[in-house]
Amino acid sequence: MPQLSRSDWYDLARDTNWNFRYVSEEEVFPEELSGTGRVPAEAWLKWDEPYKITYREYVHNQVTKDTTTYSLKNAVGRSKLFDQLDPGWKSVIVAHYGAIAMPEYLASIGEARMGRFGRSAAWRNTATFGVLDEVRHGQIQTFLAYGLLDKEPRGDWALKAFHTNNWIILAVRYLFDDMFVANDALSIALQLTFTLETGFTNLQFLGMAADAIDVGDLEFGSLISSIQTDEARHAQQGEPTIKVLIDNGQKEYGQFLIDHMFWRSWRIFALLTGLSMDYYTPLESRRMSFKEFIEDWVVKQFADQFRDNGLDFPWYWDEFIKELTWYHHAIHLGVWYYRPTVWWNPDAGVSEAERLWLEEKYPGWNRVFGRHWDVITENVRKGDIAATLPETLPITCNLCQLPIVRAAGVLVGAHTDATPPTHVHNGREYVFCSEPCKWIFTQRPDRFAGHQSLIDRVLSGEISPPDLGAVLQYFGLSPEEQGRDADDYAWARNGTKG
Incomplete structure (x- = not known):
């Protein structure tokens, strides 16, 4: 029986726009949920996705990917491959599942909002596939994490994390609530698919998949690869949207x-990926530094996107470039110091060989950050582990919710102003880690002023008494779940990783 080629019928089947007789356009596409009212309705008819796919093709592709990934999981689960992985890489996996598995599922809310309130039928069609993608991503990651429970019980943080108020989760949750849970369709297209997925996570997953294969983690590498191919497709929604605007x-x-x-x-990318690339990944498997990765992939990618779409670089671009030399190093030092407060085992990543590598990739690292690790190393060698643990809580930013850190010295172009920026709103002073975080807050203060930071929760009495024990209990961390040094301090005692 003769069949039409896809190009003969695709546009007709996809473009299901019609004129409404019983309701108004405003009622069907309320601005609060659609966000498309700045542009005439007829202009959205030009929205066109570059990657076209039918439902039949979609199902075939997804079944193939799932069959490959789940089959590999079953084979690996019967082996000792996970047991043989580097302790730092195990921390990459556990941290990733806790911070990302549930947000992948939550992203289906954002895709569904575009699938219902996107102003073009082509857009809604593409977003519908995106909903299926994100549901799959949440399911497959929580399922693979579940398969680790007999080897790494903290794999259950893939589900548990977002039901806690852990400080890392506060930062991640506030970001994703802002990006796609409490957002309109237009903003989701530009902020989730154009900015986060096209500019950051799509590239991150490429790098993580390659690193996973290098360290021998075939299961995680297959998982990330199967997700990345979905991201590359539904991330296309941002470019036609910005073009119409x-x-x-x-x-x-x-x-x-x-x-x-x-x-x-x-x-968030600096927190989750910067630590993984420069400290947790085994030295012999590091293809490039985090800074090199950002420069080669993210910076160049966005430079092309900004140019091709007629956009300008963000006004804070120079500050972003300068932070590549120091920000994630400062965050890493803080996460390791506060290791009991996270659900993975932070890898110090500062053995003698690793310090040489860090100095090579970040000239001045030993002078700025190495001196702090020198003190930590001395305390570990003396057996004074208590001196390497926190007694107080860090001050966190009222926008991104991450600790306020500064370069403790001078790296190339590093920002060294010790005074964090502040802003007064409705009689209350808010404190920020950076001028861009302050700018985001001041542009929409009513959107962010109600967010409760870690310190707000202490001052209100929600965390009481204000000591580490109460904090760990508030975070939902049992003694067995609290993070420890990934190598049991072997790097400090003998200068090498364990």
């Missing part, structure tokens, strides 16, 4: 949305 005189608004979320994405 710019073509209709709304460049400034689109630029604002992207500038806002680029900085917020960078903050």
Whole structure:
């Protein structure tokens, strides 16, 4: 029986726009949920996705990927491959599942909002596939984490983490609530698919998959690869959306949305990926430094996107570039110091060989950060582990919710102002880790002023008494779940990793 080629019927089947007789356009696409009212309705008809796929093709592709990934999981589960992985890499996996598995599922809410309130039928069609993608990503990651429970019980944080108020989760949750849970369809397209997925996570998953194969983690490598191919497809929603905005005189608004979320994405990306690449991945498996990765992939990627779409670099671009030399190193030092407060075992990553590598990749690292690790190393060698543990809580940013850190010295171009920026709103002073975080807050203070930081929760009495024991209990961390040094301090005692 003769069949039509896809190109003969695809547009007709996809473009299900019609004129409403019983309700108004405003009722069908309320601005609070759609966000598309800045552009005339007819202009959205030009929205066109570059990657076209039918449901039949979609199901075939997804079944193939799932069959491969789940089959490999079953084979690996009967082996000792996980037991043989480097302790630092195990921490990458556990941290990833806790911070990312549930947000992947929550991203289906954002895709569904575009699938219902996107102003173009082509857009809604693409987002519907995105919903299926994100549900799959949440399911497959929680299922693979569940398969680790007999070897790593903290794999259950893939489900548990977002039901706690752990300080890492507060930062991640506030970011993703802002990005796709409490957002309109237009903003989601620009902030989730254009900024986060196209600019950051799609590239991160490429790198993580390659690193996983290098360290011998075939299961995680297969998982991440199967997710990345989905991301590459549904991340395409951002570019046609920004094109429609710019073509209709709304460049400034689109630029604002992207500038806002680029900085917020960078903050979380530096925390989760910066530590993994420069400290947790075994030295022999590091293909490049985190800074080199950002410069080669993210910076160049966004440079091309900004140029091709007629956008400008964010106003804080120079500050972002400078932070590549120091920000994630400072965050890493803080996470390791506060290791009992996280659900994975932070890898110090400062053996003699690793310090040589860090100095090579970040000239001045030993002078700025190495001297702090010198003190820690001395305390470990003396057996004074208590001196390497926290007694107080860090001051956190009222926007990104991460600890306020500064470069404790001078790296190339590093920002060394010790005074964090502040802003008074409705009689209350808010404190921030950076000028971009302050700018995001002041542009929409009512959107962020109600967020309760870790310190707010202490001052209100929600965490009481204000000591580490109460904090760990509040975070939902049992003694067995609290993070420890990944190598049991072998790097300090004999200068090498365990």
